[in-house]
Amino acid sequence: MSERIREKLAILADAAKYDISCSSSGSTRKNDNKGLGDTGNGICHTYTEDGRCVSLLKILLTNFCIYDCAYCVTRKSNDIRRAAFTVQEVVDLTINFYRRNYIEGLFLSSGIFKNADYTMERLVSVAKKLRTEHKFNGYIHLKSIPGASDELMHEAGLYADRLSVNIELPTEAGLKLLAPDKDRKDMISPMTYLNNEILAKAEEKKVLRHAPLFAPAGQSTQMIIGATGESDKEIMYTAHRFYKAFNLKRVYYSGYVPVSQDRRLPGMGSAVPALRENRLYQTDWLMRFYGFHVEELLNDQDPHLDLEIDxxxxxxxxxxxxxxxxxxxxxxxxxxxxxxxxxxxxxxxxxxxxxxxxxxxxxxxxxxxxxxxxxxxxxxxxxxxxxxxxxxxxxxxxxxxxxxxxxxxxxxxxxxx
Incomplete structure (x- = not known):
């Protein structure tokens, strides 16, 4: 590996740590053509102390970005080292790391450079090269770029196991405050398209056994908590709506990490306690697997989760x-x-x-x-x-x-x- 690639990897892997939605569960892509990898048996989960999955090569395609979201370390006004991989560099890294048994798959996100379609096209190209040129059957998770065309979203679903669109903040008001250049509609549109396509392909698969896979591990999303003043009730009600509307596999809750002195944000010492993240995940688990309705756990009388007890x-x-x-x-x-x-x-x-x-x-x-x-x-x-x-x-x-x-x-x- 060249020194330049090492430098890029250090920059873009570090920038990717703020995106936590990288669970690899749910896919059943099989290796039946003497290719590389198999999501049925090849994926193992390794988690850091705070619960983040580290089993995948987790990088950004680039940390250049046209947006200036106050809560984001890669915002255009931030004075940080910038880097960008080529499509082929990401492909080569993934294959080389997989052969060395360092990883079981790829989690690829990106800052947005030029526009949504330009960025999404390159993300899709990585997945397509891995699948078609290298017969790679390991797990691939792509971050969908809000505002990307339906045609690119469709192609992404053919090559990736899971796709995700970050809604970024729990409420539209919070998004307008901290990311005024972004529109919640641009996030909802690809999620709606993916949901419809996933359901349609599932029905097609019942009739045609050899119908192509389409995002077999479904879609997920992530929201930042603590950057704006939403209560736990507002956060979980948003999660409930998204689970119901888009059949999401997971909603991830990322505690705000101080990255800016912007006056709209909490102070630099106001990182969200890891325990609050944990309580939100426990609530999410109760809703999805234990039969609890969100209103039972959080309501007007109890809008905040108790940090002392589960x-x-x-x-x-x-x-x-x-x-x-x-x-x-x-x-x-x-x-x-x-x-x-x-x-x-x-x-x-x-x-x-x-x-x-x-x-x-x-x-x-x-x-x-x-x-x-x-x-x-x-x-x-x-x-x-x-x-x-x-x-x-x-x-x-x-x-x-x-x-x-x-x-x-x-x-x-x-x-x-």
């Missing part, structure tokens, strides 16, 4: 009239709402109780967090001794026990040295 526990404490749940008779929907019981544990409970009445030891062996669940369930009615506890007291007990475990763990680790 959103399921917070909901349970506010809704004690739903409890206790009889673990031996309640349906799966209710079992899933019990704090301390995850998806797999709930399914195991429903399966196991067909053969015997479950007790506390059974639940512990299944993997239930008894220290939380005990306040909300019964195995035998005579065993439920916390019926008279208020939500405030339950919260205090759980937090105290968590703190005690943390201190005990810290003490143990200190003694290891």
């Amino acid at each position: 959103p399921k526990l917070s909901w349970a404490i506010r809704n004690l009239h739903h409890f206790p749940v009889d673990i031996n008779t309640a349906d799966l929907r209710l079992v899933l709402r019990v704090p301390g019981i995850g998806m797999q544990s709930a399914q195991k409970i429903v399966a196991a109780r067909k053969f015997q009445k479950l007790n506390w030891e059974n639940l512990r062996s299944i993997g239930v967090a008894i220290n939380r669940a005990k306040y909300f369930i019964i195995c035998k009615r005579s065993e439920y001794v916390h019926r008279d506890l208020t939500g405030t007291r339950i919260r205090q007990y759980i937090l105290a026990e968590s703190q005690s475990k943390f201190l005990k763990s810290s003490y143990t680790q200190l003694n290891l040295f």
Whole structure:
């Protein structure tokens, strides 16, 4: 690798770290032509400490940009080192890194130079060369450029496993404040097109077995949180609308990282706590997999997530009239709402109780967090001794026990040295 390519890679990989929507789940592209890679078995997820996926070669095509979004490190007014890859350079990097087993696929985004179509055409060219010239069957995620033509979006869907269009900020008002040159309609249009095409191709695939794949891992989006003053309620209501309207696979929540002294932004010391990101992801998970409606978790009375406790526990404490749940008779929907019981544990409970009445030891062996669940369930009615506890007291007990475990763990680790 030449020194110039190394320099470009350092600049454009660093610039790409602010884009976190790079999960590679959901694709089933198979290698049946003696090519390279296979998304069925070739993708493994490696996550950084803050949850970001690092299993893909994650770079920008360029960090030149015609826009001046206040929250973006690559905005045109920012005094930073600029670089741009050629299409062939990205192709070569991807193939060489894949052969060395450094990566399992490519996540490619870009600043916008000249215009949306000019940039999108080059992103598509990378994917097309990898697929057609190198028979590359690894995972490819392309960032769709807002405002790009439907023709380019269609071609992108034929070569990429996943496509994503960042809506950037939770509300249109926030976008107008911090990125006045951008229009939310330019983001909605490609998402609408992709959704319609994905649904149409899925129907075509049912009739024609050899119909071409079209974005088999679907589409996703990302929003920056904390750069503007939206509440957690506004953020999650936006996510809910986008999930429903565009059948998104994921919405990613990227905490604002101070990159500018712009007076419209929070101060340089006002980075969003990682815990707030985590709470938003937990809420998102409850909505998508646990049967919660967004209004149950966030509403006018509770517009912000509790940073001390997770959103399921917070909901349970506010809704004690739903409890206790009889673990031996309640349906799966209710079992899933019990704090301390995850998806797999709930399914195991429903399966196991067909053969015997479950007790506390059974639940512990299944993997239930008894220290939380005990306040909300019964195995035998005579065993439920916390019926008279208020939500405030339950919260205090759980937090105290968590703190005690943390201190005990810290003490143990200190003694290891």
